[in-house]
Amino acid sequence: xxxxxxxxxxxxxxxxxxxxxxxxxxxxxxxxxxxxxxxxxxxxxxxxxxxxxxxxxxxxxxxxxxxxxxxxxxxxxxxxxxxxxxxxxxxxxxxxxxxxxxxxxxxxxxxxxxxxxxxxxxxxxxxxxxxxxxxxxxxxxxxxxxxxxxxxxxxxxxxxxxxxxxxxxxxxxxxxxxxxxxxxxxxxxxxxxxxxxxxxxxxxxxxxxxxxxxxxxxxxxx
Numbered sequence: 534x535x536x537x538x539x540x541x542x543x544x545x546x547x548x549x550x551x552x553x554x555x556x557x558x559x560x561x562x563x564x565x566x567x568x569x570x571x572x573x574x575x576x577x578x579x580x581x582x583x584x585x586x587x588x589x590x591x592x593x594x595x596x597x598x599x600x601x602x603x604x605x606x607x608x609x610x611x612x613x614x615x616x617x618x619x620x621x622x623x624x625x626x627x628x629x630x631x632x633x634x635x636x637x638x639x640x641x642x643x644x645x646x647x648x649x650x651x652x653x654x655x656x657x658x659x660x661x662x663x664x665x666x667x668x669x670x671x672x673x674x675x676x677x678x679x680x681x682x683x684x685x686x687x688x689x690x691x692x693x694x695x696x697x698x699x700x701x702x703x704x705x706x707x708x709x710x711x712x713x714x715x716x717x718x719x720x721x722x723x724x725x726x727x728x729x730x731x732x733x734x735x736x737x738x739x740x741x742x743x744x745x746x747x748x749x750x751x752x753x754x755x
Contacts, residue, residue, distance in 0.1 A: 567746075567749050569729050569730065569746050569749060569750060570729065570730070571591070571727050571728075571729060572592070572700075572727070572728040572729065572730075572731075573591070573592035573700070573727075573728060574591050574592075575589050575590070575591075576588055576589040576590060576591075576592055577592050577697070577700055583696055583697065584693075584696060584697035585697065591727065592700075592727070592728070593725070593726040593727060594609060594612065594698050594699065594722055594726045594727075594728070595609070595694070595697070595698045596608070596609045596610075597609050597686070597690065597694050597698070598610070598686070599655065599684035599685060599686030599691075600664055600684065600685060600686060601664070601667070601678050601682040601683060601684055602664055602667040602668040602670075602671045602676075602678055602682065602683045603664065603668070603678045604664045605678065607653070607682045607684055608684075609726070611651070611682075612651075612653075612722065612726060613724070613726070614649075614724050615649050615650065615651050615724055616649060616650045616651075616721070616722070616723060616724060616747055616750050616751055617650075617651050617652070617653060617721075617722045618637075618640055618650070618651070618652045618653070618719055618720070618721055618722070618743065618747065619652075619653045619654075619655065619699060619719070619720045619722060620633055620637065620653075620654050620655070620718070620719050620720070620734055621654075621655050621656075621657050621695050621699070621701060621703060621716065622634065622654055622655070622656065622657070623656050623657050623658035623661070623662055624656065624658070624661070624662050624666055624667065624669075624670045625658065625661060629717050629734070629735055632734070632735045633717060633719075633734035633735060634654070634670075634674050635674075636719075636734050636735070636737065636740045637652060637654065637674070637681070637719070637734065638674050638675065639740060639744075640652060640719070640740065640743065640744060640747075641674075641675070641676060641680070641681050643744050644744075644747070645680065647751065649724075649751060650747060650751060651679075651680060651681070651682070652676075652680065652681040652682070653681075653682050653684055654681070654682070654683045654684065655683075655684045655685075655686075655691065655694070655695070656683065656684065656685045656691070657691060657692070657695065657703055659685035659686055659687070659688055659691055660688065662683075662685045663685065664685070667683040667684075667685060668683075670683060671683050699720050699728070700728070701716040701718060701720070702716055703716070717733050717734045717735045718731045718732060718733060718734065719731070719732045719733075719734045719739075719740065719743055721743060721746060721747060721750070723750055729746070729750065730743065730746055
């Protein structure tokens with residue numbers, strides 16, 4: 534019995550040491566050598582001519598302003614100087630959205646007390662997803678406005694932003710939940726508005742990687 538207690542104590546100590554070791558890795562060994570790519574440094578390809586013709590310089594998230602679950606304006610201005618994690622969804626989604634939102638809850642829990650990390654979940658069905666509907670959905674997922682904002686805006690602008698801003702495929706279902714199509718990706722955007730990573734929001738390991746790389750970006754900016 535005593536040997537079992539000693540073993541349990543050793544396991545507990547090891548578990549408690551894991552975040553300490555990660556912190557030391559990120560903060561205590563000089564310069565960060567973990568390479569997080571910057572996407573679209575030479576612009577974005579536009580083979581189907583869905584987006585405005587751009588140049589061949591670094592792509593940044595374009596300006597936009599939508600309305601959150603509290604009816605307040607939120608957009609590119611609120612992203613400046615912060616690390617932002619973005620996904621596209623809709624509340625009546627019958628397939629991947631519930632899993633994505635559950636995984637985003639984990640991200641929200643991880644960065645709940647970190648003021649320089651925020652989450653934006655943008656509805657691709659803004660005609661149905663009014664601020665009132667988004668507020669109910671946000672409450673279900675323990676989301677606090679200003680930390681995890683659920684956004685809706687003009688439909689045409691929303692689809693333009695998804696395809697040409699965040700470079701994610703998106704298809705309008707015209708009110709039929711089964712006919713909407715959108716990516717399962719969570720997008721990591723740095724404080725300058727550059728895309729730094731895409732991660733499957735339906736894959737737990739991918740979301741773990743997202744949280745790690747968001748931490749590295751955060752610590753690297755200190």
